[in-house]
Amino acid sequence: MLNHFKEIFKYRELLITFVKKSLDARYKGSFLGFIWTFINHLAHLVVFTIVFQYIFNVGTSNYSMFLFVCLVPWTEFTSAISGSLVSITGNANLVKKIYFPRQLLPLSVSLTYIVDYIYCIPIVLLAMLISKIPFTISLLFLPIIIILQCIFQTGICYIVAALNVKYRDIKQIVGIITMAWVYANPIFYPIERLQSLVILGRTVSDFWLPLLNPISSVVLSYRDMMYFGRMPSIKNLLVALISGIIIYIIGYLVFNHFEKTFAEDV
Amino acid sequence: MSDNDIAIEVKNLSKEFKIFKDKPTTIKEKILMLRSDTYTRFKVLKDINLTVKKGESIGLIGHNGCGKSTLLSLIAGIMYPNEGSVKTNGRLSCLIQLGAGFHPDFTGRENIYVNAAIFGMTRKEVDKNIESIIDFSEIREFIDNPIRTYSSGMYLKLAFSVATHINPEILLIDEILAVGDMNFQKKCFAKMEEFKRNKVTIILVSHNLNAVAKFCDKCIWLQDGVIKSSGKSKSVIEEYLSFMSGKQDKSNEKGNEKYTNEAEIVEFKITDSDNESVIGREIKSGIGINPIIKIKKLQTNGKIKAEILLSTADDQLISVIDSEFITLKKDETQTLKFQIKSLPLSSGVYTIKAVLKTEEGTECCKRTELNINVQAEYDNIGIFNLDFTCKKVD
CATH class of the missing domain: 3.40.50.300 (P-loop containing nucleotide triphosphate hydrolases)
Structure with missing residues (x-):
């Protein structure tokens, strides 16, 4: 494991190059370039506002922002997973011909979407300003939450990237899982809705959700900081950290297991 | 170490x-x-x-x-x-x-x-x-x-x-x-x-x-x-080449023979000017060599000639020299001695093949080949190591 980080550090230049390359490549040749990401998210926000606030008339005050602050990082999260899915198979020519730590490929995809999210933060802040959501000191926790998301996300990226080399239908499965996963998180609904749900004597909101879907603690932390203007709870931070480390280690082990035959299987 | x-x-x-x-x-x-x-x-x-x-x-x-x-x-x-x-x-x-x-x-x-x-x-x-x-x-x-x-x-x-x-x-x-x-x-x-x-x-x-x-x-x-x-x-390459040509011979024997059996090469050797064999040792670039070939006519009386093919290790033909046509009776043998005055080649392994041909130009025996190992004083790119001088003239 220590070697794993040493290797990554040794090849950090290549990692940075990969991240830059995929960020650049996405907007290469398009006229507006990065502005498309802004437009995309703003369009989302406008649609949410119209649909939920004016048509559905959802009770939650400022529902579009309630949704927006969680949905932006969530979109990046799922994009990272589907992006890393093909990170090994799509770079077959590299994997077959040149040595470098293979983890760099899914890791670079994960980091690309983290950077993409960081680029999006100004939009979220702008939206907060317009919606008159107060900026509080809790926003200082943002980097920590992003790092926690990154650890968890990278672990998942390792797993799907490695599995996809052996079994090409992982792609379909991951598609279905990410589609359903969004509803397993309190993104569209407040966490309070789960408080009354009790399974085996324990509430879903306090026990089952963090246990079975620990990434929800990251989602809730984003909402705490950027919607409610309050500190993320220590419990959420701890759940995110511990689950992140566990998933990362699992991802590392799975990746290591499959890595040995990448050059032959892709 | x-x-x-x-x-x-x-x-x-x-x-x-x-x-x-x-x-x-x-x-x-x-x-x-x-x-x-x-x-x-x-x-x-x-x-x-x-x-x-x-x-x-x-x-x-x-x-x-x-x-x-x-x-x-x-x-x-x-x-x-x-x-x-x-x-x-x-x-x-x-x-x-x-x-x-x-x-x-x-x-x-x-x-x-x-x-x-x-x-x-x-x-x-x-x-x-x-x-x-x-x-x-x-x-x-x-x-x-x-x-x-x-x-x-x-x-x-x-x-x-x-x-x-x-x-x-x-x-x-x-x-x-x-x-x-x-x-x-x-x-x-x-x-x-x-x-x-x-x-x-x-x-x-x-x-x-x-x-x-x-x-x-x-x-x-x-x-x-x-x-x-x-x-x-050089020695490994020589070994490899003789192995590969041995393999080729075998496949030739198995498949349709491309040559008629009108004659055979009884002996093929290459010597230097002191009549010592140059096979299996390094020879200096530029020295003369003498391919000596002993041939035997089979089947009928007739005219045949010997050809010597010089090529690089990867089978790039450098030169072909041949003898006059000679008339031989059935089962008569004859030894021919070629004299190559100078072989100005770059360092490397070269193949010398001997083959016999009839007047119609068809090959009439199995090819025999030997590898020579040339060592030049200085290395250069290309096949030839030319004997030259260069001076200023005004």
């Missing part, structure tokens, strides 16, 4: 591939067994042991499919061995494919950075070398165009230019010398010589035996996954 002198150490290395009849690639297929999961094992490399000292250049030869490239991939860390271990000591670069990782939408300049990073160069090193890389590639005018607009030649030049500016301690090269025009190959060679002078450990996989003989001090001959022979380049 201390551990620090060793660049590459391969111990008891074995690698096998599974050859699937019809491999399941999805979970559905795996579970439902829609495709048969049966495979046969194919051992590509069997128990390879190899130690390469720092600064050595090693040639890796063998026929197609003998495991050369697999061995290279294993040393590079691209593949993992089934058994045994590979240890490398030093910064390693592997030129198996030029231009790996080029992105078509990026400009030449951007791709230099990406490609160099893949080879393990830092951004600073590239910054320092970028001008020299662009100059070397000869495509300065197009360097800021996306490389999807490049011709394949330009693409290759750029890729090679990056590859030569990496700063490795161990360099693995697979057959890249085979690409490009003459000029490109020459440049390639000059660069390799430079690496060699700078004490870079080099492993070169090539079918260009001349290049291997000239460039590599030592040579390893892989045959069906085992090291058949290793040692000084």
Whole structure:
């Protein structure tokens, strides 16, 4: 494991190059370039506002922002997973011909979407300003939450990237899982809705959700900081950290297991 | 020998591939067994042991499919061995494919950075070398165009230019010398010589035996996954060539014979001016040699002539000399002595073949061939080592 980080550090230049390359490549040749990401998210926000606030008339005050602050990082999260899915198979020519730590490929995809999210933060802040959501000191926790998301996300990226080399239908499965996963998180609904749900004597909101879907603690932390203007709870931070480390280690082990035959299987 | 002198150490290395009849690639297929999961094992490399000292250049030869490239991939860390271990000591670069990782939408300049990073160069090193890389590639005018607009030649030049500016301690090269025009190959060679002078450990996989003989001090001959022979380049290559020609003879015998059996070569030898055989030892470039051939006419009386074919190790014909037609009775023998006054060849292994021909021009006996091992005083590129002088005249 220590070697794993040493290797990554040794090849950090290549990692940075990969991240830059995929960020650049996405907007290469398009006229507006990065502005498309802004437009995309703003369009989302406008649609949410119209649909939920004016048509559905959802009770939650400022529902579009309630949704927006969680949905932006969530979109990046799922994009990272589907992006890393093909990170090994799509770079077959590299994997077959040149040595470098293979983890760099899914890791670079994960980091690309983290950077993409960081680029999006100004939009979220702008939206907060317009919606008159107060900026509080809790926003200082943002980097920590992003790092926690990154650890968890990278672990998942390792797993799907490695599995996809052996079994090409992982792609379909991951598609279905990410589609359903969004509803397993309190993104569209407040966490309070789960408080009354009790399974085996324990509430879903306090026990089952963090246990079975620990990434929800990251989602809730984003909402705490950027919607409610309050500190993320220590419990959420701890759940995110511990689950992140566990998933990362699992991802590392799975990746290591499959890595040995990448050059032959892709 | 201390551990620090060793660049590459391969111990008891074995690698096998599974050859699937019809491999399941999805979970559905795996579970439902829609495709048969049966495979046969194919051992590509069997128990390879190899130690390469720092600064050595090693040639890796063998026929197609003998495991050369697999061995290279294993040393590079691209593949993992089934058994045994590979240890490398030093910064390693592997030129198996030029231009790996080029992105078509990026400009030449951007791709230099990406490609160099893949080879393990830092951004600073590239910054320092970028001008020299662009100059070397000869495509300065197009360097800021996306490389999807490049011709394949330009693409290759750029890729090679990056590859030569990496700063490795161990360099693995697979057959890249085979690409490009003459000029490109020459440049390639000059660069390799430079690496060699700078004490870079080099492993070169090539079918260009001349290049291997000239460039590599030592040579390893892989045959069906085992090291058949290793040692000084020339002797290994000689051994390899006589093995290969032996194989060819066998296949000739089995298949339709391309020659008629009207005559045979009883004896074929090559001597120097002192009547000593030149086979199996080094001869100096420029000395004279005498191919001596004893022939016997079979079947009928008739006219035949002898031809001597001189070619390079990789079967590039250099020259053909022949005798007059001579009339021989059935079962009569005759010895012919050719005298080649001077053989001004560059260092390397050359093949001399003897063949008999009838008046109609058909070959009428089995070809016989010998290999000679020429050593020139100074090395140069090309086949001939001309005897020349140069002085100022006004």
